[in-house]
Amino acid sequence: MTPYADRRARVLAQMQPGAVAVLGTAPEVTRNGDSEYAYRHDSYFYYLSGFAEPESCIVLVAALGERTARAILFCRAKNPDHEIWDGFRYGPDAARTTFGFDEAYPFDELDARMVGILSNVPALYYALGAQPDLQVAGWLNAVRALGRTGVTAPATMHHLLALLDEMRLLKDAHEVGLMARAGAISAAAHARAMRATRPGMLEYEIEAELLYEFRRNGAQAPAYSSIVASGPNACVLHYNANNRRVLEGELVLIDAGCEFDGYAGDITRTYPANGRFTSPQRTLYELVLRAQAAALAAVKPGQPYSGIHDAAVRVLTEGMLDLGLLDKRKVGTLDDAIGTRAFAQFYMHGTGHWLGMDVHDVGVYRDVSQADKPSRALQPGMALTVEPGIYVRPAEGVPEQYWHIGIRIEDDVIVTDTGARILTNGVPKDVAEIEAWMKAA
Numbered sequence: 001m002t003p004y005a006d007r008r009a010r011v012l013a014q015m016q017p018g019a020v021a022v023l024g025t026a027p028e029v030t031r032n033g034d035s036e037y038a039y040r041h042d043s044y045f046y047y048l049s050g051f052a053e054p055e056s057c058i059v060l061v062a063a064l065g066e067r068t069a070r071a072i073l074f075c076r077a078k079n080p081d082h083e084i085w086d087g088f089r090y091g092p093d094a095a096r097t098t099f100g101f102d103e104a105y106p107f108d109e110l111d112a113r114m115v116g117i118l119s120n121v122p123a124l125y126y127a128l129g130a131q132p133d134l135q136v137a138g139w140l141n142a143v144r145a146l147g148r149t150g151v152t153a154p155a156t157m158h159h160l161l162a163l164l165d166e167m168r169l170l171k172d173a174h175e176v177g178l179m180a181r182a183g184a185i186s187a188a189a190h191a192r193a194m195r196a197t198r199p200g201m202l203e204y205e206i207e208a209e210l211l212y213e214f215r216r217n218g219a220q221a222p223a224y225s226s227i228v229a230s231g232p233n234a235c236v237l238h239y240n241a242n243n244r245r246v247l248e249g250e251l252v253l254i255d256a257g258c259e260f261d262g263y264a265g266d267i268t269r270t271y272p273a274n275g276r277f278t279s280p281q282r283t284l285y286e287l288v289l290r291a292q293a294a295a296l297a298a299v300k301p302g303q304p305y306s307g308i309h310d311a312a313v314r315v316l317t318e319g320m321l322d323l324g325l326l327d328k329r330k331v332g333t334l335d336d337a338i339g340t341r342a343f344a345q346f347y348m349h350g351t352g353h354w355l356g357m358d359v360h361d362v363g364v365y366r367d368v369s370q371a372d373k374p375s376r377a378l379q380p381g382m383a384l385t386v387e388p389g390i391y392v393r394p395a396e397g398v399p400e401q402y403w404h405i406g407i408r409i410e411d412d413v414i415v416t417d418t419g420a421r422i423l424t425n426g427v428p429k430d431v432a433e434i435e436a437w438m439k440a441a
């Protein structure tokens with residue numbers, strides 16, 4: 001079985017007997033005039049199909065008594081005229097065999113066929129509220145209109161995505177392979193950009209090095225807007241104008257990752273434009289690196305997700321007190337400064353997120369089955385980022401030597417049976433490694 005057929009079977013096994021699930025892919029989106037954005041499939045749809053064409057829909061029919069389960073694909077019909085202009089499309093017959101569906105039909109038959117498929121079934125699973133382009137209400141009304149003839153419409157709705165989120169949260173072996181590739185390409189791109197950097201370059205010239213490395217390794221696109229932030233721009237968390245000139249003596253913070261076959265890499269590195277850290281830069285950098293090491297050590301099966309952030313916060317806050325970023329006379333002890341969130345002046349984001357097909361991937365962070373909804377325990381197969389940072393904006397009482405320094409260090413990890421497997425080791429990280437790598441350029 002392909003991983004996709006295997007996942008469909010796992011969905012079918014969780015459904016109410018005889019129920020139907022419907023999941024469409026993403027629409028094509030106009031950019032301007034008659035140009036469209038590069039097409040990106042829906043992540044859930046791709047997870048269950050491996051099929052990347054627009055105008056497609058999956059229909060799953062769960063087994064009931066003697067009737068076996070069925071997986072049906074609706075997709076664009078073959079069309080030699082369109083294919084001259086826009087290229088190959090599978091068409092239902094080839095798509096059915098290639099992607100392992102039981103049946104496949106042209107997409108323009110979806111509305112008519114759904115009326116029959118939804119007749120006399122007990123329940124419908126679909127992406128409640130998330131796929132307005134599917135005519136679900138129209139199908140149900142058409143089924144109800146057959147009521148006089150004894151046909152019954154689904155009486156129960158289930159949210160399909162909640163079920164899929166739990167599956168997507170635990171990566172299977174096929175996904176881990178793709179994520180390792182996304183991580184390796186993203187790391188190679190960071191290494192290339194780091195080595196190409198010189199004071200005087202424009203941020204977008206450095207961004208171009210990332211894009212070149214992504215594409216030449218077969219990644220389809222950046223997984224999100226790349227951040228190339230020099231000097232004070234590093235303190236703007238979602239900076240992506242990437243059009244400033246990098247000055248001598250500044251740091252460069254790059255947060256970028258590629259999408260490879262539908263899976264995201266997400267790496268941040270911060271390094272000196274001229275290849276040598278100044279003393280204050282180095283001090284803060286090593287603090288963030290220690291925080292990341294503590295956070296990575298908290299990635300263990302059975303441990304709470306929140307322990308990762310707590311570990312980073314403790315190290316960072318202690319450093320802020322030692323370096324005088326936080327004034328002990330004002331904020332009190334380490335535990336006081338953590339309790340009052342005094343650290344948030346310089347560390348205002350979380351220490352990571354689930355990672356997968358979406359850079360901020362699906363999956364709840366809390367155990368919602370318990371009344372107090374505690375932080376979720378880590379399990380082998382979960383994929384996440386670990387990304388502490390420090391961002392020092394000028395302010396009264398903050399030592400001036402640290403002003404405008406922004407540092408983040410971000411890696412991608414999979415929870416294993418014993419700890420964490422880091423997917424993004426292919427780019428220098430500690431001070432000596434970075435300086436050696438840039439010196440050799």
Ligand code: GLY
Nearest residue numbers: 224255266359387
């Ligand atoms: N690049 C987005 C993030 O790090 O969460």
Ligand code: MN
Nearest residue numbers: 255266267410
């Ligand atoms: Mn990132």
Ligand code: MN
Nearest residue numbers: 266385387410
């Ligand atoms: Mn991230």
